[in-house]
Amino acid sequence: MLLDILPLKNNTARLVRAYGEAPCIALPSALPAPEGGSWAVTELGDYCFSESPRNLPAPDAVCRYAVGEDGSAVLTRAFGRDRTGRHRRYDLDFGTAPEEDLHPVCGNFLEEAVLPDSLRVIGSCAFYNCRRLRTLSVGAGELTVGSDVFLNCFALADLIVRADPEQATGLFALVNNITEAVRALFWCPGEAAPRAGLWYPAYWEDVEESPAHILLHTFSGQGYHYRQCFLDGKILCAEYDAIFPDGHASEDKDIMAMLCFDRLRWPWGLTEQAKAPYTAFLKANTGRVVARLLKAQDLDSLKALLALDVLDAAGFAEAAALAVQAEQAAAAALLADAAYSRQAAKPNRKRYDFDF
Template sequence: MFLDVLPFKNDTARLVRVYGDEPCITLPEALPAPEGGTLTITELGDYCFSEKPRGLPAPEELCRYAVEPDGTARLLRAFGRDLTGASHARYDLDFGDGEASTAARSGEEALHPLCGSFLEELVLPGSLRVIGSCAFYNCRRLRRLSAGAGELTMGSDVFLNCFALETLVIRARPEQDTGLFALVACITEAVQALFWPEGEVRPLAGLWYPAYWEDIEETPAHILLHTFSGQGYHYRQCFLDGKFLPVEYDAIFPQGHDADDANIMAMLCFDRLRWPWSLSSAAAEHYRAFLAANTGRVLARLLKAQDMDGLRALLALGVFDKDAFAAGAALAAKADNASAAALLADAEHKKFAARPNKKRYDFDF
């Protein structure tokens, strides 16, 4: 993997462009500075992962690094000066397929810009504090994004056309200051958020933010009426000073969710019960009631993802009745998932199998 970086005077840097041949990457936090010491990556530049970058700095302003699989970074070029003595690759940012493009790259290593539909998963450095405008513009296959603790400042249209983005992993505890508020505020489609600190074997909390739609209508008096459809907007407001507010989040569900996707709401209930961080018993009852009536929606999603751990967690909640077990067995058979069918059958047997009658002894001969 190769990085183009714009250094700043305060030993921080802006990531401008990434090149490589893997769709799932982890960005380093620190790089060796040209004059000694280290540079800390604190910003993603505008259009950083877009297919068509705009306003790139001149090569004389940038440093280029090679990053090994173990995260070790080497400085290759600094402000237009080659530090290796070897010729470097040329990068065709226009993805030209004509003869001119082929000739331009003849005899040179051609690395793929890691951008657009090529990017699928990205782990951002924990030092990151700014994400520029349109940083992920048209990253249509980006499905998972991981960020560290600390608040984030977002540009405009950061996730424009990122239709596959479904999971945000926050490498922090739920009570810490994070950039989750800034991230979900830029996403109007449904998205899952996991608080999953490094070193933990499983998330500490799982949240869902349903999709919502904004409508702006101008009245005859030229007054703009701004309305929101769906509860997704309200869920995204449950933060204070960068910290997640679980009580406010859980208070939204009983208010109604008829306008929201029932599949997403079932997953919202499941994740809150599965990882019940700061979950009150009253809120849990609302979630359990809805989940009990919609186990098939969650099960179908788990079977599609072949998530056996998720299936075990769902069964452990004890929300299946006989009808739910029958429907689950049909779904497992349709998915041709024998392991899931066995788990369902075992859980049903343990829950409903008749208890053997205790022996009674009559001592009256």
């Protein structure tokens, strides 16, 4: 992977462009400076991962680095001067490739991006038209985010925040730049599972001009209200949970069922009072969750659903039919074993013989 970096003040730097042959990219937090020391990668430039970059700096203003699979970085060009000893050839994953053959990691090619802990600014339209971007991972630091950062990122499903849900993060800035449904997973490095999974349903914004030439903003969908449950970068857990009881009726039931499932499987800050409506809705809509998990072939999540004990006899029958329809034998066997265990755990009814 190659990175074009623009130096900034105070030993910081901005990513201008990335090149490589893999659709999943992990950016380093720091890079060696040409004159010694290091630069912290604190910014993503405008249109950084867009297929149509704009206002790129001149070649003699940037530095190019080759980043290996282990994350180590080597300076290959400094302000237009080759540092490898090769004529018009640059190190790509510690091999060689002509500059005209460099493949930008951008647009429909990009599928996953792991941003460094040092990042503090995401420029406008940084991920513009990245239609296959599915997952974005960010650190615990607060973020300043430009406009239209995720415009046309229709596949973006998960924001992985490498932090504890109690910490202040840049999640508020991210979800308020995404109007489609998206899930945030608070997943600390090295841990086997997230500590919290919070869904932010879709919402729509309408702007109308009144006869007095006053712009009126209206919002449709509870997703807007979910996105306001922050204070100083921290999640307001009670406010988030208070939306569901009266706010799910007009929402996408598939999304709301997943919201309930993830809220119950990772119950960070969940009170018994808030748990009740989530459980009731999930019991009535287990088929929606099962169908989604079968499509993703996610057996671990199916096991988590079974552990919540929200499927009754009708729910097991529906789930088994869905597994058969999806031709997933492993899921069908898992459901059959769970249904049998549940039935076997029930106390036997007493029987009485009357001898006349």
